[in-house]
Amino acid sequence: MTTYYQTDPGKVRSHNEDSVAIVKNMSGEYLMIVADGMGGHKAGEVASSLVVSELGKRFSLLSSIGTKEEAALWLKEIIDEINIKILKYAQMHVDASGLGTTCVCAVLTPDFLLFGNIGDSSGYVIKKGKMYKVTKDHTLVNLLLETGELTESAAKSHPQKNILMKALGAAETIEMDIFDVERGVEGIFLCSDGLTNMLTDEQIEKVLNDEELMVEEKINKLIMKSNSRGGTDNITIAYMDKRID
Numbered sequence: 001m002t003t004y005y006q007t008d009p010g011k012v013r014s015h016n017e018d019s020v021a022i023v024k025n026m027s028g029e030y031l032m033i034v035a036d037g038m039g040g041h042k043a044g045e046v047a048s049s050l051v052v053s054e055l056g057k058r059f060s061l062l063s064s065i066g067t068k069e070e071a072a073l074w075l076k077e078i079i080d081e082i083n084i085k086i087l088k089y090a091q092m093h094v095d096a097s098g099l100g101t102t103c104v105c106a107v108l109t110p111d112f113l114l115f116g117n118i119g120d121s122s123g124y125v126i127k128k129g130k131m132y133k134v135t136k137d138h139t140l141v142n143l144l145l146e147t148g149e150l151t152e153s154a155a156k157s158h159p160q161k162n163i164l165m166k167a168l169g170a171a172e173t174i175e176m177d178i179f180d181v182e183r184g185v186e187g188i189f190l191c192s193d194g195l196t197n198m199l200t201d202e203q204i205e206k207v208l209n210d211e212e213l214m215v216e217e218k219i220n221k222l223i224m225k226s227n228s229r230g231g232t233d234n235i236t237i238a239y240m241d242k243r244i245d
Helices: 043-060 068-092 140-146 152-156 201-208 215-228
Strands: 002-008 018-024 030-038 103-108 113-118 122-127 130-133 177-181 187-191 235-241
Touching: 002 018, 002 030, 002 215, 018 043, 018 235, 030 043, 030 187, 030 235, 043 068, 043 103, 068 103, 068 113, 068 177, 103 122, 103 187, 113 122, 122 201, 130 201, 187 201, 201 215, 215 235
Parallel strands: none
Antiparallel strands: 002 235, 018 030, 030 103, 103 113, 113 177, 122 130, 122 187, 187 235
16 A cells, blocks of 8 residues: 655646645544635635644544544534634634635544545545545536536536535534544545546546656646646645555
8 A cells, every 4th residue: 555645836826825745543544634725815724734634643642543424523523613713713813804715534443444524625435446536526517416406517618616515614613524434445646626627537547547747747747747837726636546555
């Protein structure tokens, strides 16, 4: 098993508001996290960093995250606490208007695999060389798609496709979506929308399936490809390849 993560500011943004980590606890269980921050005067960096550092630090100190049900409850409770911290930061800093962040994470133990999601950062599993999206984007466009008011093709070019319906720091109460996934996967792939807005799932798959590249080279190639297509946003990836021991 090999893990790797990387973040890049892209070609347009003056600074990077994404945060990322892959953490192991005392039992060797894994937590992968990607957060995409937003807000004025670098406040997005504060929000995304708070999510990743708090989740990562507290997970690393656990002897075990416990059962699947205990893990889901742990994620939801920590996310609630982080949301309150982000709201308090925004109240205390007048220049932190619009402060918020997405969060996508995955918990892998010998017994289960859980994904958690708020916002439009994406979580995938890889099975037989194909990517399958686990998470659902909390965007206006995705809501219109689900209600049948938009077609897939219209959604891709919709002028409001980046409007979030849910994010940490956007409301006093927040509910993280939890997804229970079968463990028999070849890989786990998390990313911010800076990647998925530039590359299709098929393009990402092609790079991940290139057996001539090391895991680190695959991730760096995906970032390079995104930047060559414009790099309009920060690009962040956390990847676990279970095919490699």
